[in-house]
Amino acid sequence: MTKRAIIKYSALILLFCAAAFTSCKEKKIEKTEVQKDTVAIGLREALTFYASFDTGVHADFAGGDSLLYTVPNRKALDSSRVGLRKPDITRQEGKGKYGAGLQFTERSEGYIYYPSEGNMAYSRENWHGAISFWLSLDPATDLEQGFCDPIQITDVSYNDAAIWVDFTENNPRDFRLGVIGDRNIWNPDGLEDENDLFLPQLVPVVSPPFAKGKWTHILINFSGLNTEKGEASLYMNGELKGTRPDISDSFTWELNRSNIYLGLSYIGFMDDLSLYNRALTENEIKSLYSLENGVKTILD
Known part of the structure:
Protein backbone atom coordinates (compact mmCIF):
# COMPACT_ATOMS: atom_id res chain seq x y z
CA MET A 1 0.00 0.00 0.00
CA THR A 2 1.40 3.37 -1.02
CA LYS A 3 1.99 6.16 1.46
CA ARG A 4 -0.82 8.14 -0.19
CA ALA A 5 -3.21 5.20 0.15
CA ILE A 6 -2.29 4.76 3.84
CA ILE A 7 -3.01 8.41 4.55
CA LYS A 8 -6.36 8.17 2.74
CA TYR A 9 -7.27 4.97 4.59
CA SER A 10 -6.35 6.49 7.98
CA ALA A 11 -8.46 9.55 7.24
CA LEU A 12 -11.44 7.35 6.46
CA ILE A 13 -10.99 5.46 9.75
CA LEU A 14 -10.83 8.72 11.71
CA LEU A 15 -13.93 9.99 9.94
CA PHE A 16 -15.78 6.78 10.73
CA CYS A 17 -14.74 6.93 14.42
CA ALA A 18 -15.81 10.56 14.70
CA ALA A 19 -19.19 9.74 13.18
CA ALA A 20 -19.63 6.77 15.50
CA PHE A 21 -18.69 8.88 18.55
CA THR A 22 -21.14 11.61 17.55
CA SER A 23 -23.89 9.05 17.05
CA CYS A 24 -23.25 7.48 20.48
CA LYS A 25 -23.21 10.91 22.12
CA GLU A 26 -26.49 11.87 20.46
CA LYS A 27 -28.06 8.57 21.54
CA LYS A 28 -26.85 9.13 25.12
CA ILE A 29 -28.32 12.66 25.17
CA GLU A 30 -31.56 11.34 23.68
CA LYS A 31 -31.70 8.56 26.29
CA THR A 32 -31.13 11.10 29.09
CA GLU A 33 -33.92 13.32 27.77
CA VAL A 34 -36.26 10.33 27.58
CA GLN A 35 -35.42 9.44 31.19
CA LYS A 36 -36.11 13.03 32.29
CA ASP A 37 -39.44 13.01 30.47
CA THR A 38 -40.35 9.68 32.08
CA VAL A 39 -39.55 11.01 35.56
CA ALA A 40 -41.54 14.20 34.92
CA ILE A 41 -44.55 12.19 33.73
CA GLY A 42 -44.39 9.97 36.81
CA LEU A 43 -44.20 12.95 39.15
CA ARG A 44 -47.06 14.72 37.39
CA GLU A 45 -49.28 11.64 37.61
CA ALA A 46 -48.54 11.27 41.35
CA LEU A 47 -49.01 14.99 42.17
CA THR A 48 -52.05 15.77 44.34
CA PHE A 49 -51.27 19.33 45.45
CA TYR A 50 -48.93 22.16 44.46
CA ALA A 51 -48.49 25.71 45.75
CA SER A 52 -45.82 27.79 44.01
CA PHE A 53 -46.82 31.07 45.73
CA ASP A 54 -45.88 32.84 42.49
CA THR A 55 -49.30 34.33 41.73
CA GLY A 56 -50.88 34.16 45.18
CA VAL A 57 -51.19 32.03 48.30
CA HIS A 58 -53.79 29.61 46.95
CA ALA A 59 -52.65 26.37 45.32
CA ASP A 60 -51.77 26.20 41.62
CA PHE A 61 -53.00 22.59 41.51
CA ALA A 62 -55.14 20.72 44.04
CA GLY A 63 -57.02 17.45 44.26
CA GLY A 64 -59.14 19.01 47.01
CA ASP A 65 -59.72 22.55 48.24
CA SER A 66 -57.05 24.84 46.74
CA LEU A 67 -57.64 27.74 49.14
CA LEU A 68 -55.36 28.83 51.97
CA TYR A 69 -57.13 29.52 55.28
CA THR A 70 -56.24 31.41 58.43
CA VAL A 71 -57.64 30.41 61.81
CA PRO A 72 -57.02 31.90 65.30
CA ASN A 73 -57.32 28.54 67.05
CA ARG A 74 -57.02 25.01 65.71
CA LYS A 75 -59.87 23.86 67.94
CA ALA A 76 -62.17 26.44 66.35
CA LEU A 77 -61.86 25.62 62.65
CA ASP A 78 -65.38 26.94 62.06
CA SER A 79 -63.91 30.41 62.57
CA SER A 80 -61.38 30.05 59.77
CA ARG A 81 -61.28 32.65 57.01
CA VAL A 82 -60.09 32.35 53.42
CA GLY A 83 -56.74 33.95 52.64
CA LEU A 84 -53.53 34.92 54.37
CA ARG A 85 -54.59 36.98 57.40
CA LYS A 86 -51.52 36.94 59.62
CA PRO A 87 -49.42 40.11 59.36
CA ASP A 88 -46.24 38.24 60.32
CA ILE A 89 -46.56 36.05 57.20
CA THR A 90 -46.27 37.63 53.75
CA ARG A 91 -45.83 36.56 50.16
CA GLN A 92 -42.62 38.11 48.87
CA GLU A 93 -42.01 38.61 45.15
CA GLY A 94 -38.57 37.42 44.05
CA LYS A 95 -37.69 36.09 47.51
CA GLY A 96 -38.63 32.45 46.95
CA LYS A 97 -36.51 29.64 45.64
CA TYR A 98 -38.39 30.14 42.38
CA GLY A 99 -40.13 33.49 41.98
CA ALA A 100 -42.23 34.46 44.99
CA GLY A 101 -42.21 32.68 48.35
CA LEU A 102 -43.68 32.91 51.83
CA GLN A 103 -41.81 34.81 54.53
CA PHE A 104 -42.48 34.14 58.23
CA THR A 105 -41.13 36.92 60.46
CA GLU A 106 -42.17 36.13 64.05
CA ARG A 107 -43.95 33.72 66.37
CA SER A 108 -47.58 34.70 66.82
CA GLU A 109 -51.01 33.29 67.55
CA GLY A 110 -53.09 31.79 64.76
CA TYR A 111 -52.43 29.31 61.99
CA ILE A 112 -52.48 29.09 58.20
CA TYR A 113 -53.38 25.86 56.44
CA TYR A 114 -54.66 24.02 53.39
CA PRO A 115 -57.28 21.28 53.98
CA SER A 116 -55.90 17.73 53.77
CA GLU A 117 -58.98 16.17 52.21
CA GLY A 118 -58.31 15.48 48.54
CA ASN A 119 -54.87 17.07 48.75
CA MET A 120 -53.32 14.31 50.88
CA ALA A 121 -53.95 10.84 49.49
CA TYR A 122 -54.89 9.55 52.95
CA SER A 123 -55.92 5.92 53.31
CA ARG A 124 -56.91 3.86 56.34
CA GLU A 125 -55.15 0.91 54.69
CA ASN A 126 -51.61 0.93 53.26
CA TRP A 127 -51.12 4.69 53.01
CA HIS A 128 -48.32 6.04 50.79
CA GLY A 129 -47.17 9.54 49.95
CA ALA A 130 -44.49 12.21 49.73
CA ILE A 131 -44.19 15.88 50.75
CA SER A 132 -41.72 18.27 49.13
CA PHE A 133 -40.83 21.90 49.88
CA TRP A 134 -37.93 24.35 50.24
CA LEU A 135 -36.79 26.31 53.32
CA SER A 136 -34.33 29.19 53.72
CA LEU A 137 -33.12 30.32 57.17
CA ASN A 170 -32.39 25.42 71.70
CA ASN A 171 -29.16 26.08 69.79
CA PRO A 172 -27.51 24.18 68.28
CA ARG A 173 -30.79 23.01 66.76
CA ASP A 174 -31.42 19.58 65.31
CA PHE A 175 -33.92 19.08 62.50
CA ARG A 176 -36.33 16.16 62.99
CA LEU A 177 -38.91 14.15 61.10
CA GLY A 178 -41.95 13.01 63.04
CA VAL A 179 -44.35 10.42 61.61
CA ILE A 180 -46.40 9.71 64.72
CA GLY A 181 -49.38 7.35 64.91
CA ASP A 182 -52.47 7.45 67.11
CA ARG A 183 -51.46 8.56 70.59
CA ASN A 184 -53.74 6.08 72.33
CA ILE A 185 -51.78 3.28 70.62
CA TRP A 186 -48.18 4.32 71.33
CA ASN A 187 -49.05 5.86 74.75
CA PRO A 188 -51.91 3.60 75.92
CA ASP A 189 -51.60 4.67 79.56
CA GLY A 190 -51.90 8.36 78.71
CA LEU A 191 -48.60 9.24 80.41
CA GLU A 192 -47.99 12.99 80.63
CA ASP A 193 -44.21 12.56 80.53
CA GLU A 194 -44.08 10.60 77.28
CA ASN A 195 -40.56 11.40 76.01
CA ASP A 196 -39.33 7.84 76.50
CA LEU A 197 -42.09 6.69 74.16
CA PHE A 198 -42.12 9.70 71.82
CA LEU A 199 -38.48 10.48 71.06
CA PRO A 200 -37.56 7.03 69.66
CA GLN A 201 -40.18 7.58 66.95
CA LEU A 202 -38.33 10.59 65.49
CA VAL A 203 -35.69 10.80 62.75
CA PRO A 204 -33.17 13.47 63.91
CA VAL A 205 -30.59 15.27 61.77
CA VAL A 206 -27.72 16.78 63.75
CA SER A 207 -26.10 19.88 62.18
CA PRO A 208 -28.63 20.14 59.32
CA PRO A 209 -27.50 21.99 56.16
CA PHE A 210 -29.35 25.29 56.66
CA ALA A 211 -27.72 28.70 56.28
CA LYS A 212 -28.63 32.36 55.79
CA GLY A 213 -29.44 33.09 52.16
CA LYS A 214 -29.31 29.40 51.23
CA TRP A 215 -32.24 27.21 50.13
CA THR A 216 -32.57 23.64 51.44
CA HIS A 217 -34.86 21.04 49.87
CA ILE A 218 -36.93 18.87 52.22
CA LEU A 219 -38.58 15.63 51.10
CA ILE A 220 -40.67 13.43 53.41
CA ASN A 221 -41.26 9.98 51.93
CA PHE A 222 -43.57 7.40 53.47
CA SER A 223 -45.11 4.06 52.58
CA GLY A 224 -47.17 1.30 54.16
CA LEU A 225 -48.64 3.44 56.95
CA ASN A 226 -51.67 1.75 58.50
CA THR A 227 -49.99 -1.62 57.99
CA GLU A 228 -47.59 -3.55 60.24
CA LYS A 229 -44.59 -2.47 58.10
CA GLY A 230 -44.90 1.27 57.58
CA GLU A 231 -41.80 3.30 56.79
CA ALA A 232 -40.88 6.99 56.65
CA SER A 233 -37.71 8.68 55.40
CA LEU A 234 -36.29 12.20 55.40
CA TYR A 235 -34.27 13.55 52.46
CA MET A 236 -32.44 16.87 52.40
CA ASN A 237 -31.04 18.26 49.15
CA GLY A 238 -31.68 14.92 47.48
CA GLU A 239 -29.76 12.89 50.08
CA LEU A 240 -31.25 10.38 52.51
CA LYS A 241 -30.76 11.59 56.09
CA GLY A 242 -32.63 8.89 57.99
CA THR A 243 -35.42 6.33 57.97
CA ARG A 244 -37.88 5.09 60.54
CA PRO A 245 -38.83 1.48 59.70
CA ASP A 246 -41.53 -0.85 61.03
CA ILE A 247 -44.15 1.78 61.84
CA SER A 248 -47.07 -0.32 63.01
CA ASP A 249 -49.18 2.25 64.90
CA SER A 250 -52.40 3.24 63.16
CA PHE A 251 -53.01 6.74 61.73
CA THR A 252 -56.68 7.51 62.21
CA TRP A 253 -57.91 10.83 60.85
CA GLU A 254 -61.20 12.61 60.78
CA LEU A 255 -60.26 13.67 57.28
CA ASN A 256 -62.45 16.75 57.21
CA ARG A 257 -60.63 17.99 60.36
CA SER A 258 -57.13 17.26 59.09
CA ASN A 259 -55.09 20.14 57.69
CA ILE A 260 -51.69 20.96 56.22
CA TYR A 261 -50.43 23.63 58.63
CA LEU A 262 -47.51 25.83 57.58
CA GLY A 263 -45.00 27.76 59.66
CA LEU A 264 -45.87 26.89 63.27
CA SER A 265 -43.54 29.25 65.20
CA TYR A 266 -41.27 29.16 62.15
CA ILE A 267 -39.21 32.19 61.08
CA GLY A 268 -37.71 32.11 57.61
CA PHE A 269 -38.76 31.52 54.01
CA MET A 270 -40.74 28.66 52.41
CA ASP A 271 -41.42 27.88 48.77
CA ASP A 272 -42.68 25.33 46.24
CA LEU A 273 -44.84 23.00 48.35
CA SER A 274 -45.98 19.80 46.61
CA LEU A 275 -47.68 16.57 47.73
CA TYR A 276 -47.79 13.17 46.04
CA ASN A 277 -49.99 10.09 46.29
CA ARG A 278 -47.13 7.60 46.61
CA ALA A 279 -43.60 7.35 47.91
CA LEU A 280 -41.12 8.70 45.37
CA THR A 281 -38.11 6.87 43.99
CA GLU A 282 -34.53 7.98 44.66
CA ASN A 283 -34.32 9.18 41.06
CA GLU A 284 -37.53 11.21 41.38
CA ILE A 285 -36.34 12.79 44.64
CA LYS A 286 -33.06 13.87 43.08
CA SER A 287 -34.96 15.18 40.04
CA LEU A 288 -37.25 17.28 42.26
CA TYR A 289 -34.20 18.73 43.98
CA SER A 290 -32.58 19.53 40.62
CA LEU A 291 -35.55 21.14 38.84
CA GLU A 292 -34.42 24.53 37.51
CA ASN A 293 -37.83 26.20 37.81
CA GLY A 294 -39.56 24.12 40.46
CA VAL A 295 -42.54 21.81 40.27
CA LYS A 296 -44.25 24.10 37.77
CA THR A 297 -41.81 22.57 35.26
CA ILE A 298 -43.62 19.23 35.36
CA LEU A 299 -47.01 20.93 34.94
CA ASP A 300 -46.07 22.82 31.76
Missing part, protein backbone atom coordinates in the same frame (compact mmCIF):
# COMPACT_ATOMS: atom_id res chain seq x y z
CA ASP A 138 -30.31 30.32 59.67
CA PRO A 139 -31.81 28.38 62.59
CA ALA A 140 -29.24 29.73 65.06
CA THR A 141 -30.04 33.41 64.42
CA ASP A 142 -33.53 33.50 62.86
CA LEU A 143 -35.59 31.27 65.14
CA GLU A 144 -36.93 32.36 68.49
CA GLN A 145 -36.49 30.01 71.44
CA GLY A 146 -38.77 26.99 71.39
CA PHE A 147 -39.75 24.23 69.03
CA CYS A 148 -41.00 25.19 65.58
CA ASP A 149 -42.63 23.17 62.81
CA PRO A 150 -42.28 24.45 59.22
CA ILE A 151 -45.01 21.96 58.29
CA GLN A 152 -47.38 19.85 60.39
CA ILE A 153 -50.16 17.67 58.98
CA THR A 154 -52.72 16.27 61.42
CA ASP A 155 -56.34 16.37 62.54
CA VAL A 156 -55.49 16.72 66.24
CA SER A 157 -51.92 17.49 67.30
CA TYR A 158 -48.23 16.87 66.63
CA ASN A 159 -48.29 13.76 68.84
CA ASP A 160 -51.47 12.16 67.53
CA ALA A 161 -51.61 10.82 63.93
CA ALA A 162 -49.31 13.50 62.54
CA ILE A 163 -46.59 14.03 59.95
CA TRP A 164 -44.17 16.93 60.44
CA VAL A 165 -40.65 18.26 60.52
CA ASP A 166 -39.39 20.53 63.29
CA PHE A 167 -36.39 22.33 64.75
CA THR A 168 -35.51 21.54 68.36
CA GLU A 169 -35.96 24.31 70.92
Whole structure:
Protein backbone atom coordinates (compact mmCIF):
# COMPACT_ATOMS: atom_id res chain seq x y z
CA MET A 1 0.00 0.00 0.00
CA THR A 2 1.40 3.37 -1.02
CA LYS A 3 1.99 6.16 1.46
CA ARG A 4 -0.82 8.14 -0.19
CA ALA A 5 -3.21 5.20 0.15
CA ILE A 6 -2.29 4.76 3.84
CA ILE A 7 -3.01 8.41 4.55
CA LYS A 8 -6.36 8.17 2.74
CA TYR A 9 -7.27 4.97 4.59
CA SER A 10 -6.35 6.49 7.98
CA ALA A 11 -8.46 9.55 7.24
CA LEU A 12 -11.44 7.35 6.46
CA ILE A 13 -10.99 5.46 9.75
CA LEU A 14 -10.83 8.72 11.71
CA LEU A 15 -13.93 9.99 9.94
CA PHE A 16 -15.78 6.78 10.73
CA CYS A 17 -14.74 6.93 14.42
CA ALA A 18 -15.81 10.56 14.70
CA ALA A 19 -19.19 9.74 13.18
CA ALA A 20 -19.63 6.77 15.50
CA PHE A 21 -18.69 8.88 18.55
CA THR A 22 -21.14 11.61 17.55
CA SER A 23 -23.89 9.05 17.05
CA CYS A 24 -23.25 7.48 20.48
CA LYS A 25 -23.21 10.91 22.12
CA GLU A 26 -26.49 11.87 20.46
CA LYS A 27 -28.06 8.57 21.54
CA LYS A 28 -26.85 9.13 25.12
CA ILE A 29 -28.32 12.66 25.17
CA GLU A 30 -31.56 11.34 23.68
CA LYS A 31 -31.70 8.56 26.29
CA THR A 32 -31.13 11.10 29.09
CA GLU A 33 -33.92 13.32 27.77
CA VAL A 34 -36.26 10.33 27.58
CA GLN A 35 -35.42 9.44 31.19
CA LYS A 36 -36.11 13.03 32.29
CA ASP A 37 -39.44 13.01 30.47
CA THR A 38 -40.35 9.68 32.08
CA VAL A 39 -39.55 11.01 35.56
CA ALA A 40 -41.54 14.20 34.92
CA ILE A 41 -44.55 12.19 33.73
CA GLY A 42 -44.39 9.97 36.81
CA LEU A 43 -44.20 12.95 39.15
CA ARG A 44 -47.06 14.72 37.39
CA GLU A 45 -49.28 11.64 37.61
CA ALA A 46 -48.54 11.27 41.35
CA LEU A 47 -49.01 14.99 42.17
CA THR A 48 -52.05 15.77 44.34
CA PHE A 49 -51.27 19.33 45.45
CA TYR A 50 -48.93 22.16 44.46
CA ALA A 51 -48.49 25.71 45.75
CA SER A 52 -45.82 27.79 44.01
CA PHE A 53 -46.82 31.07 45.73
CA ASP A 54 -45.88 32.84 42.49
CA THR A 55 -49.30 34.33 41.73
CA GLY A 56 -50.88 34.16 45.18
CA VAL A 57 -51.19 32.03 48.30
CA HIS A 58 -53.79 29.61 46.95
CA ALA A 59 -52.65 26.37 45.32
CA ASP A 60 -51.77 26.20 41.62
CA PHE A 61 -53.00 22.59 41.51
CA ALA A 62 -55.14 20.72 44.04
CA GLY A 63 -57.02 17.45 44.26
CA GLY A 64 -59.14 19.01 47.01
CA ASP A 65 -59.72 22.55 48.24
CA SER A 66 -57.05 24.84 46.74
CA LEU A 67 -57.64 27.74 49.14
CA LEU A 68 -55.36 28.83 51.97
CA TYR A 69 -57.13 29.52 55.28
CA THR A 70 -56.24 31.41 58.43
CA VAL A 71 -57.64 30.41 61.81
CA PRO A 72 -57.02 31.90 65.30
CA ASN A 73 -57.32 28.54 67.05
CA ARG A 74 -57.02 25.01 65.71
CA LYS A 75 -59.87 23.86 67.94
CA ALA A 76 -62.17 26.44 66.35
CA LEU A 77 -61.86 25.62 62.65
CA ASP A 78 -65.38 26.94 62.06
CA SER A 79 -63.91 30.41 62.57
CA SER A 80 -61.38 30.05 59.77
CA ARG A 81 -61.28 32.65 57.01
CA VAL A 82 -60.09 32.35 53.42
CA GLY A 83 -56.74 33.95 52.64
CA LEU A 84 -53.53 34.92 54.37
CA ARG A 85 -54.59 36.98 57.40
CA LYS A 86 -51.52 36.94 59.62
CA PRO A 87 -49.42 40.11 59.36
CA ASP A 88 -46.24 38.24 60.32
CA ILE A 89 -46.56 36.05 57.20
CA THR A 90 -46.27 37.63 53.75
CA ARG A 91 -45.83 36.56 50.16
CA GLN A 92 -42.62 38.11 48.87
CA GLU A 93 -42.01 38.61 45.15
CA GLY A 94 -38.57 37.42 44.05
CA LYS A 95 -37.69 36.09 47.51
CA GLY A 96 -38.63 32.45 46.95
CA LYS A 97 -36.51 29.64 45.64
CA TYR A 98 -38.39 30.14 42.38
CA GLY A 99 -40.13 33.49 41.98
CA ALA A 100 -42.23 34.46 44.99
CA GLY A 101 -42.21 32.68 48.35
CA LEU A 102 -43.68 32.91 51.83
CA GLN A 103 -41.81 34.81 54.53
CA PHE A 104 -42.48 34.14 58.23
CA THR A 105 -41.13 36.92 60.46
CA GLU A 106 -42.17 36.13 64.05
CA ARG A 107 -43.95 33.72 66.37
CA SER A 108 -47.58 34.70 66.82
CA GLU A 109 -51.01 33.29 67.55
CA GLY A 110 -53.09 31.79 64.76
CA TYR A 111 -52.43 29.31 61.99
CA ILE A 112 -52.48 29.09 58.20
CA TYR A 113 -53.38 25.86 56.44
CA TYR A 114 -54.66 24.02 53.39
CA PRO A 115 -57.28 21.28 53.98
CA SER A 116 -55.90 17.73 53.77
CA GLU A 117 -58.98 16.17 52.21
CA GLY A 118 -58.31 15.48 48.54
CA ASN A 119 -54.87 17.07 48.75
CA MET A 120 -53.32 14.31 50.88
CA ALA A 121 -53.95 10.84 49.49
CA TYR A 122 -54.89 9.55 52.95
CA SER A 123 -55.92 5.92 53.31
CA ARG A 124 -56.91 3.86 56.34
CA GLU A 125 -55.15 0.91 54.69
CA ASN A 126 -51.61 0.93 53.26
CA TRP A 127 -51.12 4.69 53.01
CA HIS A 128 -48.32 6.04 50.79
CA GLY A 129 -47.17 9.54 49.95
CA ALA A 130 -44.49 12.21 49.73
CA ILE A 131 -44.19 15.88 50.75
CA SER A 132 -41.72 18.27 49.13
CA PHE A 133 -40.83 21.90 49.88
CA TRP A 134 -37.93 24.35 50.24
CA LEU A 135 -36.79 26.31 53.32
CA SER A 136 -34.33 29.19 53.72
CA LEU A 137 -33.12 30.32 57.17
CA ASP A 138 -30.31 30.32 59.67
CA PRO A 139 -31.81 28.38 62.59
CA ALA A 140 -29.24 29.73 65.06
CA THR A 141 -30.04 33.41 64.42
CA ASP A 142 -33.53 33.50 62.86
CA LEU A 143 -35.59 31.27 65.14
CA GLU A 144 -36.93 32.36 68.49
CA GLN A 145 -36.49 30.01 71.44
CA GLY A 146 -38.77 26.99 71.39
CA PHE A 147 -39.75 24.23 69.03
CA CYS A 148 -41.00 25.19 65.58
CA ASP A 149 -42.63 23.17 62.81
CA PRO A 150 -42.28 24.45 59.22
CA ILE A 151 -45.01 21.96 58.29
CA GLN A 152 -47.38 19.85 60.39
CA ILE A 153 -50.16 17.67 58.98
CA THR A 154 -52.72 16.27 61.42
CA ASP A 155 -56.34 16.37 62.54
CA VAL A 156 -55.49 16.72 66.24
CA SER A 157 -51.92 17.49 67.30
CA TYR A 158 -48.23 16.87 66.63
CA ASN A 159 -48.29 13.76 68.84
CA ASP A 160 -51.47 12.16 67.53
CA ALA A 161 -51.61 10.82 63.93
CA ALA A 162 -49.31 13.50 62.54
CA ILE A 163 -46.59 14.03 59.95
CA TRP A 164 -44.17 16.93 60.44
CA VAL A 165 -40.65 18.26 60.52
CA ASP A 166 -39.39 20.53 63.29
CA PHE A 167 -36.39 22.33 64.75
CA THR A 168 -35.51 21.54 68.36
CA GLU A 169 -35.96 24.31 70.92
CA ASN A 170 -32.39 25.42 71.70
CA ASN A 171 -29.16 26.08 69.79
CA PRO A 172 -27.51 24.18 68.28
CA ARG A 173 -30.79 23.01 66.76
CA ASP A 174 -31.42 19.58 65.31
CA PHE A 175 -33.92 19.08 62.50
CA ARG A 176 -36.33 16.16 62.99
CA LEU A 177 -38.91 14.15 61.10
CA GLY A 178 -41.95 13.01 63.04
CA VAL A 179 -44.35 10.42 61.61
CA ILE A 180 -46.40 9.71 64.72
CA GLY A 181 -49.38 7.35 64.91
CA ASP A 182 -52.47 7.45 67.11
CA ARG A 183 -51.46 8.56 70.59
CA ASN A 184 -53.74 6.08 72.33
CA ILE A 185 -51.78 3.28 70.62
CA TRP A 186 -48.18 4.32 71.33
CA ASN A 187 -49.05 5.86 74.75
CA PRO A 188 -51.91 3.60 75.92
CA ASP A 189 -51.60 4.67 79.56
CA GLY A 190 -51.90 8.36 78.71
CA LEU A 191 -48.60 9.24 80.41
CA GLU A 192 -47.99 12.99 80.63
CA ASP A 193 -44.21 12.56 80.53
CA GLU A 194 -44.08 10.60 77.28
CA ASN A 195 -40.56 11.40 76.01
CA ASP A 196 -39.33 7.84 76.50
CA LEU A 197 -42.09 6.69 74.16
CA PHE A 198 -42.12 9.70 71.82
CA LEU A 199 -38.48 10.48 71.06
CA PRO A 200 -37.56 7.03 69.66
CA GLN A 201 -40.18 7.58 66.95
CA LEU A 202 -38.33 10.59 65.49
CA VAL A 203 -35.69 10.80 62.75
CA PRO A 204 -33.17 13.47 63.91
CA VAL A 205 -30.59 15.27 61.77
CA VAL A 206 -27.72 16.78 63.75
CA SER A 207 -26.10 19.88 62.18
CA PRO A 208 -28.63 20.14 59.32
CA PRO A 209 -27.50 21.99 56.16
CA PHE A 210 -29.35 25.29 56.66
CA ALA A 211 -27.72 28.70 56.28
CA LYS A 212 -28.63 32.36 55.79
CA GLY A 213 -29.44 33.09 52.16
CA LYS A 214 -29.31 29.40 51.23
CA TRP A 215 -32.24 27.21 50.13
CA THR A 216 -32.57 23.64 51.44
CA HIS A 217 -34.86 21.04 49.87
CA ILE A 218 -36.93 18.87 52.22
CA LEU A 219 -38.58 15.63 51.10
CA ILE A 220 -40.67 13.43 53.41
CA ASN A 221 -41.26 9.98 51.93
CA PHE A 222 -43.57 7.40 53.47
CA SER A 223 -45.11 4.06 52.58
CA GLY A 224 -47.17 1.30 54.16
CA LEU A 225 -48.64 3.44 56.95
CA ASN A 226 -51.67 1.75 58.50
CA THR A 227 -49.99 -1.62 57.99
CA GLU A 228 -47.59 -3.55 60.24
CA LYS A 229 -44.59 -2.47 58.10
CA GLY A 230 -44.90 1.27 57.58
CA GLU A 231 -41.80 3.30 56.79
CA ALA A 232 -40.88 6.99 56.65
CA SER A 233 -37.71 8.68 55.40
CA LEU A 234 -36.29 12.20 55.40
CA TYR A 235 -34.27 13.55 52.46
CA MET A 236 -32.44 16.87 52.40
CA ASN A 237 -31.04 18.26 49.15
CA GLY A 238 -31.68 14.92 47.48
CA GLU A 239 -29.76 12.89 50.08
CA LEU A 240 -31.25 10.38 52.51
CA LYS A 241 -30.76 11.59 56.09
CA GLY A 242 -32.63 8.89 57.99
CA THR A 243 -35.42 6.33 57.97
CA ARG A 244 -37.88 5.09 60.54
CA PRO A 245 -38.83 1.48 59.70
CA ASP A 246 -41.53 -0.85 61.03
CA ILE A 247 -44.15 1.78 61.84
CA SER A 248 -47.07 -0.32 63.01
CA ASP A 249 -49.18 2.25 64.90
CA SER A 250 -52.40 3.24 63.16
CA PHE A 251 -53.01 6.74 61.73
CA THR A 252 -56.68 7.51 62.21
CA TRP A 253 -57.91 10.83 60.85
CA GLU A 254 -61.20 12.61 60.78
CA LEU A 255 -60.26 13.67 57.28
CA ASN A 256 -62.45 16.75 57.21
CA ARG A 257 -60.63 17.99 60.36
CA SER A 258 -57.13 17.26 59.09
CA ASN A 259 -55.09 20.14 57.69
CA ILE A 260 -51.69 20.96 56.22
CA TYR A 261 -50.43 23.63 58.63
CA LEU A 262 -47.51 25.83 57.58
CA GLY A 263 -45.00 27.76 59.66
CA LEU A 264 -45.87 26.89 63.27
CA SER A 265 -43.54 29.25 65.20
CA TYR A 266 -41.27 29.16 62.15
CA ILE A 267 -39.21 32.19 61.08
CA GLY A 268 -37.71 32.11 57.61
CA PHE A 269 -38.76 31.52 54.01
CA MET A 270 -40.74 28.66 52.41
CA ASP A 271 -41.42 27.88 48.77
CA ASP A 272 -42.68 25.33 46.24
CA LEU A 273 -44.84 23.00 48.35
CA SER A 274 -45.98 19.80 46.61
CA LEU A 275 -47.68 16.57 47.73
CA TYR A 276 -47.79 13.17 46.04
CA ASN A 277 -49.99 10.09 46.29
CA ARG A 278 -47.13 7.60 46.61
CA ALA A 279 -43.60 7.35 47.91
CA LEU A 280 -41.12 8.70 45.37
CA THR A 281 -38.11 6.87 43.99
CA GLU A 282 -34.53 7.98 44.66
CA ASN A 283 -34.32 9.18 41.06
CA GLU A 284 -37.53 11.21 41.38
CA ILE A 285 -36.34 12.79 44.64
CA LYS A 286 -33.06 13.87 43.08
CA SER A 287 -34.96 15.18 40.04
CA LEU A 288 -37.25 17.28 42.26
CA TYR A 289 -34.20 18.73 43.98
CA SER A 290 -32.58 19.53 40.62
CA LEU A 291 -35.55 21.14 38.84
CA GLU A 292 -34.42 24.53 37.51
CA ASN A 293 -37.83 26.20 37.81
CA GLY A 294 -39.56 24.12 40.46
CA VAL A 295 -42.54 21.81 40.27
CA LYS A 296 -44.25 24.10 37.77
CA THR A 297 -41.81 22.57 35.26
CA ILE A 298 -43.62 19.23 35.36
CA LEU A 299 -47.01 20.93 34.94
CA ASP A 300 -46.07 22.82 31.76
